[in-house]
Amino acid sequence: MFIHPLSVLSVLASGVLDCLVATPVEPRWDDVRTKHAWSAVPEHWETLGHPAAGTTIDLHIALEPQRKNAVVDALYDVSSPRSPKYGAHLSREQLADIVAPHPDTLALVVSWLKHHGVRPSSVSRSHGGGWLTVADVSMSQANSILSASYQLYRHAKTNETAIRTISYGLPVELHSHVKTVAPTTHFSSPRMSRHTPRVRRRAGTTAPAKAAAASVDLGRGLSRRDDMEPVTPSFLRWLYKTEGYKPAAIDRNKLGIAGFIGDSPSPLDLRLFMTANRADAETATFNVILINGGRYDPNTPSVEGNLDIQYTGAMAFPTPLTYYITGSESGTDPYLSWLNFMLSLDDKELPQTISTSYGGFEETLPPDLAKSVCELYAHLGVRGVSVLLSTGDFGVGKDCTDGSGNTRFRTMFPASCPWVTSVGGTMDCPEVGASLSGGGFSNLFSRPAYQGRAVATYLENLGSRYDGLYNANGRGIPDISAQAHQCVFVHRVEDFTAEGTSFAVPIAAGIVSLLNDYRLSKGRTPLGFLNYWLYDFGIANLGLNDIISGSNPGCNTDGFTASTGWDPVTGLGTLDFVELIHEL
Template identity: 35%
Template sequence: MLCLASFVAIALTVVSAKPLADSLVVHERRDAPPAGFVHSGAAPAEQTLNLKIGLAQSNLPGLESALYEVASPGSAKYGQWLSKDQVAAFARPSDETTAAVSQWLSDNDIDFTAASDAGDWLSINIPVSKANELLNADFSVFTHADSGKESVRTLAYSIPASLQPHIKLFTPTTSFTAPRNSNAIVPTEQLKPSPAAAAAGCSSTITPSCLQSMYQLPTKAATNKTNQIGVVGMDDQFANQADLTQFLKAQRTDISSSTAFGLISVDGGTNSQTRSQAGVEANLDIQYTVGVATGVPVQFVSVGESTKDGSDEGFLDVINAMIALAAPPQVLTTSYGFDTEASLSKALTFAMCDQYMQLTSRGVSILFATGDGGVASTPGVSCSGKPFPPTFPTCPYATLVGATTGSAPETGAALSAGGFSNYFAQQSWQASAVNSYIQALGSTDSGKYNASGRAYPDVSASGENVWIVSAGSTGLVAGTSCSSPIFASVVGLLNDELLNAGKPVLGFLNPWLYANPQAFNDITAGSNPGCGTNGFPAKAGWDPVTGLGSPNYPKLRTAAGL
């Protein structure tokens, strides 16, 4: 992390008058809170807000150009991922930006710290009354109707006009996050105490052996110990070692039942091993990485709640924490996300996407579950008669994983969220595949989606009737939260072989994935209904239910040059 002194030293080189109130200009605004949030009154004046300030980075276009040079199949530099220092050089704010912002904060008697390794994010703790004065804001309490969770937000805020080129955003401000667990999951209390796996076949119960058969995955243990998979855990979800041991005894008798996973803590995140506190989501993610990516070291990335004011900060903090590591896990899978894209400001989504670009430029594959509401993105979203609401992240630097159901052949799961972003444009690497689908779709769902938006999911994997252990009980769960760790395991296994062959890891996946559609099991049946419609139908080639399809490991090996 950059120390505070470095910012102050730069700031002292600039003479700047304290900005006048009339120099403030609106930086972000929304007309009303998103659906599901209710204004509950003014926030207590003395309540402390932890705000992050995203600064303008010095050369993001240069970073994007460098990324595509190393991530595009056929490029002479393909696979030559950037170093931590190389990425930081692109991301570091200019001296002018750092000086201007730090001077403004100092002039207003506000202490700050660096919140990212490159210094492109700052953190301040400030009372509501001071934040309202500084930003000409009206921080208020908003209640999420379904969960009852309260957050302090403002519908608008302003900054000095002279700082607009230097400040991307303050957060959390105009973004409203009702965190979703990407899993349409069976509650723990419905899991049944049973030490053995269900005897049913793969058509009704998915286990690691089913996945090994369906996707032709290797059963021989990986051997490269520099290769890692990171599994993000949030919302006080804890991954339990005793549950993993029980799972391995039942499902992976060919490997040691004492196989363990590591812990990376973000924002003071812990991992309680009290079995009654085991999280269904966390256990699922760990069991279907440790239990599928045989021998690949797995790290549980536990994100604590450093504040009690929403979850968007946790998403930002975890990606900045990974960027700060000298050697982050080469694969990062996240089964949590947001209700809809529209609940977040464009500034926040683009700023977070810029951080994903930084991380994947270093050779990290970033995977997210798409969500479980079909074209509605999340169960319970009210959208009948309205355009389909895309989810976030729809960032092009993340690989988005949808869900299938059944086996031999799989079909698209009805819960699989998919569609088209309203914030991010269609990407060149997906244009041919996506436009072929849109042409085949014809007038179906016309006006319900943004045909020029970034399309998702990119790929899919099994996401229904997945067998797990949690708090000593067993049961079946469903959701794209099953699919993301499964696909992450496939990437981890490929990375092991690549490293052992002296080759670079897969890193930023998307250009490579779309260049190799033949390496997937094409899913041509199923749909993802929602918003009072039948949703999108699965078709030959890419579709918004299953993406390019589910993994075919031997063909992926060939595509990777193995």
């Protein structure tokens, strides 16, 4: 197994600014207006006072691009089968051209930073100049630059700490030029954002080899499985019709798994899992890449790390797997660190498919930060990457009270970003929607055009039920779904079963990776952003198993109900590999 330590900060540092030019007329830098603020310290967080003397952070500044909507337009061009440019994904350099800020924006922001004593050598650029990183900023300087009051905070439930401020501001002159600054007011706890599955030790088993005995006879006459029978890779490969496919482009096709907050997989557990559940894949392994201070210890694996690597591997073997472990050095938002690193990669280094099983409730994020991070996911799509994210395990919400005390269904970010493919959960055979399946409508992102017809049909049938509890104009999730109940896995050489969309995402990502393998083996480009393609076929009932029963209760309600077509429990349904390759 190859471990390749890399730092996202070193990548950012490679683009040092070479155009620090003051604007002709110095603006009023003291005319400051709030950019974002919380009315109080977010729930479960408590202040520990000022950070220790000498503490520094890196500030990441997102700039408005010169060409508005250029990324979304490019994403449609390369991702929609209706476009004459379908499949013509952009290179890193081509993407940089369309996301670059106006020279006046860059000059203005640089002038502001110089006004606050920022040394040119501490400023670097990424994403075509669309983001600036100011390295090693002292607490007093950060407070001055952002009219902030940074404190050290601790999360009462996880005991993790973070340097944050409950408000920050920018000069009025900059509000139309700067989209967001991080880290500032983002208090969402990464540990609480993990979609931790509900784990149960396998009754009567003491070693993973016994999992083989639980395998089901998957004759084509199977119509329904006993509720107590566990979900195994053999069943999944039969159910989604991938069992007869042998990957043919493993020299080009790659599958990535995003890991955060110290999650790590175990090579030993992977081998034991494959021995028990997919004997032809006993040699399965994976690479590890460390980002921004991420640490890997195979002797202390996490549940999340293990199940992610085991199910992507089981579905896509022998496709090469890479597990990306992202830390949070310098207080950087982990999603931002991971995206910065991935987008810095050369085109040949990028995996064509990525599985991510993390997220947090939308209202815990500053809207400007969420929207800026969402756009970076669009950057990956433009470059030909299929990104899949889980929708969470709380149905329509763990509770219905948002940060303002209003009663609303809750949706998860980044799954609610329109430029990723969100994955909900199913169970049983024939499949029904799993009650835990996160689903609903975004309060941050409006409904994208590709969803218009599918979601409108569902809402017409829903009528006035739940009026006021959700945003009827919001982006709907999930887009697709996969099995998420009674899944077997191996953890620290013991057998377990668990449920959660943390299983659904690697299962779906494994299928998508096989679709990308098929395209690459035929000399075509990878699928890239999936949703334009999926909704075309979903509406036409091609290549997707429509799930028409099940619901996702929460917030003291029955939640939404699965139905014909798209629904906010299972999306368009589950993937039928054989039917989909006929459409490639």
